[in-house]
Amino acid sequence: MNKATDPQTHSTTPTFPTAPLNTWPVLGWYEGLRQWSGHWARLSGLFDGEPPTPPSVSEPGSSDADDGPTSLDRLLRANLGRATLGISPASLALAYFDWAVHLAVSPGKWQQLVEKGVRKSIRLGNYAVRAHANAGCPACIQPLPQDRRFSSPAWHNWPFNLISQAFLLNQQWWHNATTGISGVSRHHEQVVSFTARQLLDMMSPINFVATNPEVLQSTLQEQGQNLLRGLRHFQADWERAIGGKPPLGAEAYRPGHEVAITPGQVVYRNRLIELIQYTPQTGQVHAEPVLIVPAWIMKYYILDLSPGNSLVNYLVGQGHTVFMISWHNPHSDDRDIGLEDYLRLGVLDALDAIRAIIPNAPVHSVGYCLGGTLLSIAAAYLAREADPILASVTLLAAQTDFTEAGELMLFIDHSQLSYLEDIMWDQGYLDTKQMSGAFQLLRSNDLIWSRLVHEYLMGRREPLNDMMAWNADATRMPYRMHSEYLRRFFLNNDLAEGRYRIGGHPVVLSDIRVPMFVVATETDHVAPWRSVYKIHLIADTEVSFLLTSGGHNAGIVSEPGHDGRHYRLSHRTSDHPYIDPETWFASTTPHEGSWWPAWSEWLRSHSDGLREPPPMGAAEQGYPPLGNAPGSYVLQR
Structure with missing residues (x-):
């Protein structure tokens, strides 16, 4: 039996408490488009001869602010960033072209990938024959230890066992296709592999009613009531997200009342x-x-x-x-x-x-x-x-x-930081939605797609606990500080x-x-x-x-x-x-x-x-x- 291999992922459980779905990327994209319309007038004003407010700080790492990017450049990228959740298209393009160009001149890698594809197809075909006759036959590929998407017994039944095995084999092939190519920088290899993983996770069979046996079973048993509940959940999350409200249930954990109450x-x-x-x-x-x-x-x-x-x-x-x-x-x-x-x-x-x-x-x-x-x-x-x-x-x-700062380094390079700085330059800070989106992508199976299935397709809503409510109570990051932090620590x-x-x-x-x-x-x-x-x-x-x-x-x-x-x-x-x-x-x-x-x-x-315990404060000392x-x-x- 083979195991899918993925050197980018080591954890067996989510390391962040489950994030509220009002920061789910779809809602973030909507918010970005809404903000875009509000900033278009500013961008148009540049062509009408109306100068924008100049930056109050020079670009981090620049000795001369006049040599840095113009306000027009920054304003354009800042508005693009709202639609891309702060991810630099240029950074992704550089990683993709590095991978694609080196793959194009690696015929040996092509041959290896073709051979792997043929072997996986034969193995899947053999499994399909055996599984049709015996649903309990051994799987031809096992998911990674931290991948619990197909752990339900319902995935062992025909044809869902074949669907899940085909997906895992395809996932493994794409990991091989995006790694191990001579000449590709380590950072670009990680970005391409991560992006491929995100696209595959988006198309996972668990995300669709027709290919998820658990959702199908629940829909038949409840006569579709689970989907109606899920629609209500999605509507409530959408309204809270665009209204800037905390997730449902956060009101039960108020600082000074239910949490943060140590005297x-x-x-x-x-x-x-x-x-x-x-x-x-x-x-x-x-x-x-x-x-x-x-x-x-x-x-x-x-x-x-x-x-x-x-x-x-x-x-x-x-x-x-x-x-x-x-x-x-x-x-x-x-x-x-x-x-x-x-x-x-x-x-x-x-x-x-x-x-x-x-x-x-x-x-x-x-x-x-x-x-x-x-x-x-x-x-x-x-x-x-x-x-x-x-x-x-x-x-x-x-x-x-x-x-070795982990998967957060996927979002750290010169292109990405320049793009992020332009967003912060425009608004003066890094918004909580822009930060939470990156953290959720690092664990998209646990923090996005599994929750989408559980809350919107299964119609089941788990109540928030104190840590989940705290996780939704995020803060912003000042422009200068966050630029210095990312460049001086992560990058340099x-x-x-x-x-x-x-x-x-x-x-x-x-x-x-x-x-x-x-x-x-x-x-x-x-x-x-x-x-x-x-x-x-x-x-x-x-x-x-x-x-x-x-x-x-x-x-x-x-x-x-x-x-x-x-x-x-x-x-x-x-x-x-x-x-x-x-x-x-x-x-x-x-x-x-x-x-x-x-x-x-x-x-x-x-x-x-x-x-003896000290006094509370020291009024005579000015405290x-x-x-x-x-x-x-x-x-x-």
């Missing part, structure tokens, strides 16, 4: 952050406070969901004084906010506030996703400035080296290679001397664990590395008592020899359960005893309590 006070606010100090729950607390820096691509309360799965609530219950940054949701007026602003107005201002509220106490710092990357920059900067404010650094699903890898500068001087991660606790998740497609593991090649200090089951969000939100969880943990001193990730994985014993207690014990081992948690920034739309 606390906002003790500092500037134009970019609110700093929340949480109320102590124990008679004594650890001497060192904890500062959490979440990603600004998401609302902070992923780490303070319902009380039972809130990392904040867990830490406070373990006797820690916890501070949390809540980021402002940017709009067009914030287009000029850059990465250094996020460092200074975010992490450094928060540390100054903590220093005033709890004097003479170093801080256990924690960064999640993009917040972890920013925290590593802050730690390196503070090390360069010889500031002893940090007691430790914990990075949660955060990358510091971006050479400046941070890992010592070229990233703060205040005109480079910050180097090997300068960090405080102990580090680094958490990665097994099925993370946003920060792949092997990429996170590269901290061992960068850091020159004590590193504790933990790999937990789950994905980018569900692996981090892994409270004690969560069924099916496990983790691996190792500790490395600065003079310990390097171990490659595969060897490390094979030689490190897995432990059952949540990783939270192991981290809590590590924090305790790097703390200096207990003390009075400003209001109850979760504050106002988390409620911004």
